[in-house]
Amino acid sequence: DTDPAPDLRSVLPSEVNSKYNTIYGIVFDAGSTGTRIHIYTFHQRAAGSPLELDGEIFESVKPGLSAYANQPEKGADAVLSLLQLAQDAVPSSHWQKTPLILKATAGFRLLPVHQAEGLLSEVRKVFNSSPFLVPENSVTILDGTDEGILAWITVNFLTGRLHGDHSVGTLDLGGASTQITFLPLNKATLDETPQESLASFELFNSTYRLYTRSYLGLGLKEARLAVLEASVSVAQQEQTFRSHCFPPALNGSWVFSGVTYRYGGHSDGLTGFHLCYSEVQRIVVGKLHQVEEIRHSPFYAFSYYYDRAVDSSLIGECHVCAA
């Protein structure tokens, strides 16, 4: 085997498990706010036994792929640049057996189908020209249900809670959507939940039936645009979006998904929590499904919940897990 590039050696600890065959896997997370690559290394003690994770390389670029809806080739270039990292990290002897997949999330769900398909098709071309293994359906959009379930499995697996009745619910706040997922224990919850918000699946010989709901457009960034009643066409005319959530004298600009939005406080001089609260309420009232059980259930919150909690000093920064 060719060794990984020297600067990546520390995160791909191949020597530790050199007696086992190293297996690589490459996953792209095409989020609304960025595209990320994860290059995983695993080893397997014997044929048929589970893969054990040895290390991971992570890199990301901004903006997200969905910002290139009108320039799909340029979007695919961002994927290509990240893929170069994988070519440096994975020994060439392993390229042909290293699977490559990309899952797009809410930014793509918001795009018109022809634009989303245009982007996915350019990414497929990049994948097919790479030396890696491209499984069938390797470039797809993850639906909100799968996104919620996968987050729930991840948190409960990593905290050792998958078995038994002590699972925790998950709150995931992305840029374009937000997901709430938990394992209902009350019959009343199951009775009052529409079927499309209940998902059953098998995992490690157990059957799980989860409540999961994804709110498209209520991720941090998209919800902000909704509160400001901001549209791309108006932003391009350089109009300012005004809100009582800002101090009256404030004027600023914000770039999201390749578009610059100018924003500012109201000329009526009014601002403050209550006015701001009612502006925010306007975009969520009638859209949220709330079941009583969540009031008494433990939840883990992450993604932008974590980022914003750190920014506002509600919690300290987690240096170990930030990697």
Ligand SMILES: O=c1ccn([C@@H]2O[C@H](COP(=O)(O)OP(=O)(O)O)[C@@H](O)[C@H]2O)c(=O)[nH]1
């Ligand atoms: O591996 C990752 C990928 C994303 N995020 C967080 O997820 C949020 C952004 O979500 P995304 O752009 O994926 O939005 P979505 O497409 O899910 O709405 C930000 O807080 C990121 O820091 C994270 O914590 N780990």
